[in-house]
Amino acid sequence: MAIEKMKPTAILLLHCPDQLGIISELTKFITDNNGNIVYLDQYVDREDGMFFMRIEWELENFLIPRDKIEDYLHTLYGQRYEMTFHLYFSDVRPRMAIFVSKMSHCLYDLLARWKAGEWNVDIPCIVSNHEDLRYVADQFGIPYYVWSIKKDHSNKAEVEEAEMKLLKEKKITFIVLARYMQIISDAMIAAYPHHIINIHHSFLPAFVGARPYHQAWERGVKIIGATSHYVTAELDAGPIIEQDVMRVSHKDTPTSLVLKGKDLEKIVLSRAVKKHIERKILTYNNKTIIFS
Amino acid sequence: MAIEKMKPTAILLLHCPDQLGIISELTKFITDNNGNIVYLDQYVDREDGMFFMRIEWELENFLIPRDKIEDYLHTLYGQRYEMTFHLYFSDVRPRMAIFVSKMSHCLYDLLARWKAGEWNVDIPCIVSNHEDLRYVADQFGIPYYVWSIKKDHSNKAEVEEAEMKLLKEKKITFIVLARYMQIISDAMIAAYPHHIINIHHSFLPAFVGARPYHQAWERGVKIIGATSHYVTAELDAGPIIEQDVMRVSHKDTPTSLVLKGKDLEKIVLSRAVKKHIERKILTYNNKTIIFS
Amino acid sequence: MAIEKMKPTAILLLHCPDQLGIISELTKFITDNNGNIVYLDQYVDREDGMFFMRIEWELENFLIPRDKIEDYLHTLYGQRYEMTFHLYFSDVRPRMAIFVSKMSHCLYDLLARWKAGEWNVDIPCIVSNHEDLRYVADQFGIPYYVWSIKKDHSNKAEVEEAEMKLLKEKKITFIVLARYMQIISDAMIAAYPHHIINIHHSFLPAFVGARPYHQAWERGVKIIGATSHYVTAELDAGPIIEQDVMRVSHKDTPTSLVLKGKDLEKIVLSRAVKKHIERKILTYNNKTIIFS
Amino acid sequence: MAIEKMKPTAILLLHCPDQLGIISELTKFITDNNGNIVYLDQYVDREDGMFFMRIEWELENFLIPRDKIEDYLHTLYGQRYEMTFHLYFSDVRPRMAIFVSKMSHCLYDLLARWKAGEWNVDIPCIVSNHEDLRYVADQFGIPYYVWSIKKDHSNKAEVEEAEMKLLKEKKITFIVLARYMQIISDAMIAAYPHHIINIHHSFLPAFVGARPYHQAWERGVKIIGATSHYVTAELDAGPIIEQDVMRVSHKDTPTSLVLKGKDLEKIVLSRAVKKHIERKILTYNNKTIIFS
Known part of the structure; x- marks a missing residue:
């Protein structure tokens, strides 16, 4: 490179x-x-x-x-x-924290690009609410931090406080939610305004919220999509950075949609992260201007 | 052919x-x-x-x-x-009525294919609530019928009755709404169950209802779409037959989206109509099975 | 408009x-x-x-x-x-001549847009080597000129001379080959340098020359394409203006590819013509710069 | 899974x-x-x-x-x-050997899917002519074998013999060339007829051979592609399994095309490998029939 x-x-x-x-x-x-x-x-x-x-x-x-x-x-x-x-x-590299849950496809895609030197970025930490992906962090020699969020969310404030402390220590400049599956609190969003990138597994604004592939299957769509966007206080409603789609058919099941969608998710997320790292995104009026 | x-x-x-x-x-x-x-x-x-x-x-x-x-x-x-x-x-040709309003792009696309002999279909009539497209019907020698629907819809029942009479006389087997811009009554839907094909100018279920390109522009999407579906009693919620999309950017305005979208609309509608004419669509559970 | x-x-x-x-x-x-x-x-x-x-x-x-x-x-x-x-x-409208042969899909697409007022262009004449599409020209009230080119091309020079005379009389500023199926002579190309737009029914540079859909079927490709380009002396090798593609499968036959490809051809050609009319194309080094 | x-x-x-x-x-x-x-x-x-x-x-x-x-x-x-x-x-898993050279993107994509349990396959070995990607094999705990092929190819026969011996020992059932950059000898092709999957970094049959992105840039195409195919004796001419494309513009350089193309390559290769593992590909007449 x-x-x-x-x-x-x-x-x-x-x-x-x-x-x-x-x-x-x-x-x-x-x-x-x-x-x-x-x-x-x-x-x-x-x-x-x-x-x-x-x-x-x-x-x-x-x-x-x-x-x-x-x-x-x-x-x-x-x-x-x-x-x-x-x-x-250009010689002050952005510092990216990756938040993950249990699925590895987006994480591998991000780390493989970083490892290959495609991106001018540092990755000081990976944060999760589960132990599941520690082995991936270990493969790439990146510190992995786990704070379990209880089902009743009773310790969520406490967890976020610990996370915020870590982000500060690590001098993180932006956060990537690589299928993190947790809702980020307003406090953290406020600390990283338009600097938290999420991947939503649907063609927003269709199928906001949980289980979008099941929603898509229920509705009988002929195309599925994925959307990367900056996180704002309103769920799945922040400025869209990148979207892409893929043709499906009546032969697809919720399971096959989930599997096919993984390819979309990782590519769409990585394209958005690349643009962010290159400082080619401006946000205005809850939209993005993407320079080429 | x-x-x-x-x-x-x-x-x-x-x-x-x-x-x-x-x-x-x-x-x-x-x-x-x-x-x-x-x-x-x-x-x-x-x-x-x-x-x-x-x-x-x-x-x-x-x-x-x-x-x-x-x-x-x-x-x-x-x-x-x-x-x-x-x-x-196969030798009993379906008989298609086309309903239009003021925009000609879908109508021309349908008629050009029919005239070129691409489709095994008869088109006994074109129905509209405006005079605007009579010249297109005249160009192709197809009878054009106009019933104006009043803004307060006070004569809508009467108009639909007249239309139903015409459809019966003409032995119409299915209806294509080629950007008709009017809501079809439950009575007509019941008379042509899963035999009225609509083109909606968005990637359903995103942007149901009016002015979808403006909605898309407001939301800052990076891709726009069009959806053809069978009309059911619930607005824009019938079985989806075909969808397609097109990449857009922050440089697009509502006006440019409308213009770009016209290409999507006509192609997506014509693909759906083709499948219907070939009797390659089954509907089940508010979805379509499309045979290849 | x-x-x-x-x-x-x-x-x-x-x-x-x-x-x-x-x-x-x-x-x-x-x-x-x-x-x-x-x-x-x-x-x-x-x-x-x-x-x-x-x-x-x-x-x-x-x-x-x-x-x-x-x-x-x-x-x-x-x-x-x-x-x-x-x-x-902007108020000096370009004057477009359309050259056609026997297929109507591109011609209808161009004329429907012109008729709807989408394009700031005049169309003073349609030229062909066959009578087949005179009815389309008549539908739109555009003069249609036919010069038959003999199979041995013995009268080709003579025909092109007559065509050139017509183009001059009509003050034509650019030419669109809407599936014209004839090779343009160097003299005419020299008279309209980078002002003759062709549509080739393949994803150039794959499948140069005749019967590209058959070539594509023989090769077993999974995607077909269409390419609009400015005509230069070398066959199918001029600056590419626009391309698009469509997924196909082993189930397609040469006939179904031809039919599917027609949609690509007309859309790709019309997009190129639109950019040309808007004066948004620069050519340099046998490539195009397309302004958005 | x-x-x-x-x-x-x-x-x-x-x-x-x-x-x-x-x-x-x-x-x-x-x-x-x-x-x-x-x-x-x-x-x-x-x-x-x-x-x-x-x-x-x-x-x-x-x-x-x-x-x-x-x-x-x-x-x-x-x-x-x-x-x-x-x-x-279904319970007799195919055994896949991966051949690589210096670029890691396809290799990571294959291994990440395998590691996540997406595929019903074993990967007993990775083979290369360079040491460069040993660290990736190590990350995933897969044996990595290197045989350097001399620039004058004087030891190529010898190397292939050693490779064939390994493939036999490891009971390999099919080979994936994940940007291997070497031409496979007829002997090895004969030993794995339609069981060696290659990824070519162009939309075949456009840009056969070396440096296809440079060729694409020279030609000024508006779309680039990638093609996975079974390897046959004729270069880049075997049965096509999967293709995909991506829009580019005059703003792209050979370097940016190479970078963008990597996403296409890895996705297209992985889709082909998936179909092969699922035993959903038949070859006939140098084409593939792909079951859904």
Whole structure:
């Protein structure tokens, strides 16, 4: 993988009310300060009059020091354009925690990509409410933490507190729910706003909630799907990142749908995680803008 | 098209509780009576223990006269196997009424196929609540009937009565709602049980009801769909015949979704109509079994 | 359709070696001259170091008269940036000639969209080597011209000369081969460089040439496709505009593949024609850049 | 997984010239001998007049002992119907050898499914010409064998001999080339006729041979694909088992195509392997019949 060899870049994601000259100004600002732009993509939502942009430039020879860039941007554009922005550096790797339950397919898919060096990410821990997948974590040498949540949820607050403590210690920047099967509390969602990625095993908004393949089978659909989205307080209603589908037929049973769906789930989840790691997702109005 | 040149066949669709020997018996019955079987497909739903079959044989040299076949089947198998069956003849063409409103894309798609001889079907009439598409009917020389339904629906019963009269006169065997945009009354549904095909412009059961593309845009989905189904008393809840989908992105607006969706709608509707004309659909438990 | 109501715009497609500041300069030039930019999309091919852009602005209040814009662009940017550009006006409709042979599905699909006002295009004539589809042209009131090409092609040069004369008279700006089944001569291709759109009934480059569905069936593929491309001197080797595919199985015969493929062909061709009409295609290095 | 709990079955795959009564006779034979049929699917190729069938029945209470079933079938039907058949038992697991080179994505996908108990298969060994993926084999506790093939292939015969010896010792029943990147000799192909599954990283027959993603990028395709097929003596020309595709655009580079393609490759290969393990593939005339 050439990831390590690439020169460090700054990645800027921003949105603001659409106005003339934003692209000109920003590209001029970066160029005037010796920044070599390697990526630029922008999108204008003409219904809402909003401007969205992702721009990336090499830090080598850039005249403004890393830790001052944000200040400059704020001063120059923040208020004037009502601009909201997020600044990342390509050599500061995101740190991903994976939450799992009992099924291994998504976990293996994530870890195999990480191990092959496909992704510019660290995975400091795997968290679960069951011991079942410890062997997978062991295979890849990643610490595995188990807190059992009781059926009556009586210890849920306590468990989440312990989890939050771990996430903080491990400096986790985003969480992936790889078929975690538990509802995340509002407190944790608030701590990671639009930074918890879930995979739901249906083509949302069809079949919200439990046992979507059974629901799909009951309804007699001819296509099943999977949806990855950021977790928000409302169940299965957060901004959709990626979806995909697969043709099925009357010959399928709930069991065969579950099995076929596993392929969809892992691919759709991994595509979403990849986009997140690459800082190519902006959220706005409970939707995602995905840069290519 | 070779449709006309094919030898007439009998087409039998049946379902019954699964038991040993049904295939053997039926194929033996047909063969013993000099019927040359040209199609046989069967499916067993092991969850429900039901057997479904489509079998087709040439009528030439078949020893039992056409009008006696149904009697024989009833006597031999009806009660013994608790068998429900439908018998068709390939040279008795189904007669399709098309209901439209203002959009022409599905109508053109249906008529272009019919005109090209792709389908073994007659189209004795097109029915609408608007004059808008009369010119299309005229282009293809098909009688076009308009009954305006008032906004308050005060004349709806009356209109449907007139429509039912027409359908009877024209000996219509099934109805296609090609973006008709009106809800069909229970009386008409009862007169054509599982013989009214609708196209809904979403991936059902997501976005039931009005303005599904706007709903899809609001939800920020990454894929849109279309669904053809048999109309039942519950809105958009009848047996699904065919679905297909198309990838969209944050760049799409409600308007672009509507435009893109038109391609899905017409293809999905026409695929469903084709299967119906070929007598390759069985309905059971509010689902369809589609023979290949 | 809102097409007519939109304010007239200028559409500029350009490419040049990638350099800093091109976007800035161009947007500044347009804005400084009172042009309201309604579309901007750009793409950088980092392998070849090429910059591609599509920009569209309202002509109302634009300070430079229409017929001077091209001069200005040449003077300001042409040589300095080695820029190649194409300028269009949204109210100058492209004029499309359709060439057909005996199959109607693509023709109906094109005409139904045109008739419904989906496309901002004129269709002054349909050309064929057979009488078969005159009735379709008549249905839509479009002049239909037939020149029979002899089997030995002895009159082909003569026929193309007559066709070229017609295209000139009708001020045709681009040609659509809607399953025309004849090879276009180099002279006609040279007269319409990257302005003749063909639909090939396979997933190119698989199954170049004749009878691709039979070739596909022979090879036992599990998916069939269709490809629309600009015609160049080399058979089926021009820049690909759009492709799509469909799943098939061992149960398909050459005949069923032909029938299924018709749906692919018409949709894929119409998508390509739409992009061409919207001036959203740039060609470079025998490939297309398709703006969204 | 419920695989272990299912009652042992016999699985019979057969083909023969189509004749009346084959289904009747076979089902009667099985039923008369107390076999409970749990699966029956048949297909008639009307072009070639061939009949194909897969039938599965429970061995419990079946009157004919396992080791006599093949004799009975031969005697009763072999010659009379010119029937070719393959008999398997569900509790005799196929034994799969995986051949790899340096890329891990297909290998991980296969092993993760095996480890999760999705497949009724044994994996006694992994074979490679490089040490690179030994760590994956170690993670899953599977013996890993390396024989380096010299660049001039001077030791290839010797290596294959050693491999063949291993395959024999390990009682391997079929081989999966999980991006093995070496051409298999005719001798090994002859030893495993239609029992070596390869994944080719293109939509065959487009882009046969080396570097298909680069070929695809050069050609400017809008869709890429992957193809799993049985290996035959002619390169990339064996019976196709499964294919799938993915949309790409002008923005893709050879590198991004390679990365995107990996998802296709692993899914398409695993689907093919699954069908093979389930004994749901028949080959005929260099094509596959895939039972559902």
